[in-house]
Amino acid sequence: MRLLHTADLHLGRQFNGISLEPDHDAVLDQIAAAVAAHEVDALVIAGDVFDRAAPSASAVRQFNAFLARIRAETGAAVVMIAGNHDSGDRIEAMSVMTDTARALIRGTVAAEEPPLILEDAHGAVAISALPFAWEYAAREVFGDESLASPEDVMRAQIAAARAALPEGARWVIVAHGTVAGAAVSDAERPLARIGGVETVGAELFDGAQYVALGHLHRPQSAGRAGIRYAGAPLAFGFDEAGEEKSMSLVEIGGAGEVRIAPIPFRPIRGVRVIEGRHADLLHLPPTEDFLRVVLTDEAPVIDAMRRLRAVFPNACDLAYAREMQAPEVKALGGAPAALDDPLAVIGDFLTQLRGEGPDAAELAAIVATLDGLRGREEGA
Helix, strand or coil, X not given: CEEEEECCCCECCEECCEECHHHHHHHHHHHHHHHHHCCCCEEEXXXXXXXXXXXXXXXXXXXXXXXXXXXXXXXXXXXXXXXXXXXXXXXXXXCCCCCCCCEEEECCCCCXXXXXXXXXXXXXXXXXXXXXXXHHHHHXXXXXXXXXXXXXXXXXXXXXXXXXXXXXXXXXXXXXXXXXXXXXXXXXXXXXXXXXXXXXXHHHHCCCCEEEEECCCCCEXXXXXXXXXXXXXXXXXHXXXXXXXXXXXXXXXXXXXXXXXXXXXXXXXXXXXXXXXXXXXXXXXXXXXXXXXXXXXXXXXXXXXXHHHCCCCCEEEEEEHHXXXXXXXXXXXXXXXXXXXXXXXXXXXXXXXXXXCCCHHXXXXXXXXXHHHHHHHHHC
């Protein structure tokens, strides 16, 4: 059984106010080409199809045209779930007119999770598609007020999926969340309320031969090789500059063995950081890439960004190297002063600020001031 796993398309997203529609056209073309070239049995999209719950009309048209191409040009089934950026109802609505033998599209949480069953020479492969759900929605569906975290929700969904598995079938789970130990990036929204724990343990997926995950934008495995994030096809922030994006070609053997091969994306515009003197950078080859420019000039450069954009039209961010350096932290020569000793705290502060503590006159002034403050407190 051969699957192509991708996720986190974020159709409709912009990069620093610049439309990514042509970039998304390119990666959707690459996904469709890979589905056809590798004759995959199922295309898996693990959530965050769109960048927001109410996507633009152009983003919806773009995705509908892509699905129509997959249907017309390939024999692959489509398995898709809603992510935390998506409207679950909108994704669910896409399933109304689909061929249930070739598609499993899930947008909203449900108490029953029948899988899509695909057959190969070795028997059945059951694919369970578990859409992202917040705790309040899961509590209502499962009738369980104790569901209080993303892990609780995922555990309930997996239990429902496990109950619907055909005996002896190899199992694939499609889900959207943060598995403990995986590497995050700046572009991902948290999945838990402030102060809550959003990670789920890899052990929740025991029994599944492959887990196709969405939400984290870096391609990576989490817990074991068969629990994998395909990652986003495009870099959405400068913290991902220079990283190679990929989709995952997954082969599941008759005994449940899994082979994973990344297929790199080739974006039409990269995300890079360049550094140097302003005059030198102006002589680099022009590029359409999204750039963060770090200037090493000591003095500010007049009209720096306008002149850079004449060569690099998608320069998005400008910084000076001297301002990015962390200030030197001088050693205190011992443990920091206790906060209940204000005289010592002030002495430590002056030592860090100028390299020496208070002199005799300053010490006398500090003591007198502290004594005056204490007198006011006692008289209050």
